[in-house]
Amino acid sequence: MSVKPVRPFSSNFRWDGVELLRYKEEGSAPFRDVTRQVLFEDPSIAAQLRYFEVSPGGYSTLERHQHAHAVLILRGRGRVLLGDTVHELNTNDLVSIPGMVWHQFRPSGDAPLGFLCMVNADRDKPQLPGADDLAELRIHPAVAAFIGI
Amino acid sequence: MSVKPVRPFSSNFRWDGVELLRYKEEGSAPFRDVTRQVLFEDPSIAAQLRYFEVSPGGYSTLERHQHAHAVLILRGRGRVLLGDTVHELNTNDLVSIPGMVWHQFRPSGDAPLGFLCMVNADRDKPQLPGADDLAELRIHPAVAAFIGI
Numbered sequence: 001m002s003v004k005p006v007r008p009f010s011s012n013f014r015w016d017g018v019e020l021l022r023y024k025e026e027g028s029a030p031f032r033d034v035t036r037q038v039l040f041e042d043p044s045i046a047a048q049l050r051y052f053e054v055s056p057g058g059y060s061t062l063e064r065h066q067h068a069h070a071v072l073i074l075r076g077r078g079r080v081l082l083g084d085t086v087h088e089l090n091t092n093d094l095v096s097i098p099g100m101v102w103h104q105f106r107p108s109g110d111a112p113l114g115f116l117c118m119v120n121a122d123r124d125k126p127q128l129p130g131a132d133d134l135a136e137l138r139i140h141p142a143v144a145a146f147i148g149i
Numbered sequence: 150m151s152v153k154p155v156r157p158f159s160s161n162f163r164w165d166g167v168e169l170l171r172y173k174e175e176g177s178a179p180f181r182d183v184t185r186q187v188l189f190e191d192p193s194i195a196a197q198l199r200y201f202e203v204s205p206g207g208y209s210t211l212e213r214h215q216h217a218h219a220v221l222i223l224r225g226r227g228r229v230l231l232g233d234t235v236h237e238l239n240t241n242d243l244v245s246i247p248g249m250v251w252h253q254f255r256p257s258g259d260a261p262l263g264f265l266c267m268v269n270a271d272r273d274k275p276q277l278p279g280a281d282d283l284a285e286l287r288i289h290p291a292v293a294a295f296i297g298i
Contacts (some may be wrong), residue, residue, distance in 0.1 A: 006233070
């Protein structure tokens with residue numbers, strides 16, 4: 001399938017010719033109100049660029065994996081948990097998520113949080129936290145408040 | 150060198166901890182008024198994400214190479230030459246540049262054109278057009294007007 005040379009931005013952070021996808025299969029992992037659009041998956045490029053959007057009140061899966069994420073906030077503002085620290089995020093900020101660091105994104109306020117995420121095309125599957133991992137994360141009050149579980 | 154987990158966007162499309170670089174070595178290739186910032190060059194990710202900005206009246210190098218580019222317009226609007234066609238570009242549009250296609254970016258109007266470019270970390274060097282290539286490009290009047298040489 002060949003991709004058009006230019007795919008215009010339409011409105012509300014959709015692009016012509018880019019399908020709006022489920023973030024993940026329902027029931028495969030905990031998350032709420034997240035969509036996924038794969039902007040670039042050119043087989044001649046060893047990485048992909050995806051756009052994720054989390055609606056107000058939603059959250060991405062709390063997870064970790066061997067592969068790293070390179071993130072640029074494209075829309076709105078929010079917070080990200082990285083390991084034992086919660087960071088504030090604004091539009092166009094850069095986020096580096098190293099391998100095996102627990103992470104989760106949440107929007108702030110009443111607007112969606114949208115972000116680009118560059119990732120190796122060939123990568124491992126995310127891991128979910130077990131009871132021991134959650135207990136360790138909850139040692140930090142700011143983290144416990146953030147993950148809300 | 151380890152990168153901070155979050156690097157805030159400051160102002161005027163600069164980021165904390167990201168150096169403003171020359172686009173290329175002066176004299177190595179034709180270009181005008183282009184800057185380069187390498188946003189992500191994580192050795193564990195097989196691609197890099199760079200931000201290029203072309204000032205009004207400027208232009209990127211007219212070039213081609215085996216590697217592909219995946220581009221998202223982050224700021225302003227402009228035009229891109231891809232092969233024998235000039236395309237209009239607006240903020241957030243996506244541009245796919247396959248291998249060995251002549252390409253050049255120019256801003257429109259009085260504002261800079263800024264774009265993200267994802268590219269394989271391991272890639273070949275750009276080729277510049279020779280006299281025969283330029284003659285072939287200039288067959289198309291719109292291309293001749295665009296490249297201006």
